[in-house]
Amino acid sequence: AQSVTQLGSHVSVSEGALVLLRCNYSSSVPPYLFWYVQYPNQGLQLLLKYTSAATLVKGINGFEAEFKKSETSFHLTKPSAHMSDAAEYFCAVSERGSTLGRLYFGRGTQLTVWP
Amino acid sequence: DAGVIQSPRHEVTEMGQEVTLRCKPISGHNSLFWYRQTMMRGLELLIYFNNNVPIDDSGMPEDRFSAKMPNASFSTLKIQPSEPRDSAVYFCASSSRGASYEQYFGPGTRLTVT
Numbered sequence: 001a002q003s004v005t006q007l008g009s010h011v012s013v014s015e016g017a018l019v020l021l022r023c024n025y026s027s028s029v030p031p032y033l034f035w036y037v038q039y040p041n042q043g044l045q046l047l048l049k050y051t052s053a054a055t056l057v058k059g060i061n062g063f064e065a066e067f068k069k070s071e072t073s074f075h076l077t078k079p080s081a082h083m084s085d086a087a088e089y090f091c092a093v094s095e096r097g098s099t100l101g102r103l104y105f106g107r108g109t110q111l112t113v114w115p
Numbered sequence: 116d117a118g119v120i121q122s123p124r125h126e127v128t129e130m131g132q133e134v135t136l137r138c139k140p141i142s143g144h145n146s147l148f149w150y151r152q153t154m155m156r157g158l159e160l161l162i163y164f165n166n167n168v169p170i171d172d173s174g175m176p177e178d179r180f181s182a183k184m185p186n187a188s189f190s191t192l193k194i195q196p197s198e199p200r201d202s203a204v205y206f207c208a209s210s211s212r213g214a215s216y217e218q219y220f221g222p223g224t225r226l227t228v229t
Contacts, residue, residue: 044208049215052215
C-alpha cells in the first residue's frame with residue numbers, strides 16, 4: 001500500500017512570507033500526486049496534481065508543487081502567504097495503473113497565517 | 116455541474132438510533148468513496164465502490180456500519196445502532212476511471228450522537 005508523510009502537523013507563517021508544506025511518499029514506482037485544501041466546515045478541494053508532465057505543477061490560488069523523484073517528495077509552496085490561505089492541507093497519492101481511483105492521504109498540515 | 120451532493124448536512128441523534136447518510140456522486144463518475152474525519156483520527160477511508168460494487172470495506176470500523184450503492188447515482192452509509200464515538204464529519208467523494216483522476220468531495224455530513 002502507498003504511504004504519505006506530511007512533516008509538521010501545524011505550520012505558522014506571517015502574511016507575505018513563504019509557505020512551504022512538506023510531503024513525502026513511499027513507492028518504488030512514482031505515483032500520481034495531489035494536494036487538497038480544506039477550509040473550515042467544508043469538504044476537500046483540489047489545489048493541484050502531478051500526473052506525468054512537467055515536474056513543477058501550478059495550482060489555484062498561487063500555489064505550486066515540485067515533484068522530485070530522487071527525494072520522493074512533492075512539497076507545496078506559495079511565495080507570499082495571504083490570510084485567506086489559512087486552512088488544512090492534505091497531500092495524497094494514487095497508484096499508477098490503477099483504475100479504481102483510490103487516494104492515500106497524509107495526516108494533513110494545518111496552516112496558520114498571522115497578520 | 117452540481118458536484119457531489121450529501122444529505123443531511125447536519126444530523127443530531129441519540130445513542131442507539133439508526134442513522135442514514137446519503138450521497139449522490141457526480142454523473143459519469145464510476146468510483147465512490149466514504150470517509151470519516153475526526154480530530155483524533157484525521158481523515159479515514161471507510162469503504163469505496165467501483166461501478167457500484169464494494170471494493171474495499173476494511174476501513175469500516177464495526178458491523179454497526181454498512182454501506183450500499185444500489186445504482187450509479189446514489190449511495191448510503193448506515194450506522195445502526197449509533198454511539199457517541201461515531202460523532203464525526205462524514206464525507207463522500209467520487210472520481211472518474213483512472214489513477215490520474217482526482218476525487219471530488221461533497222460538503223460532508225456533521226453527525227453528532229448524544
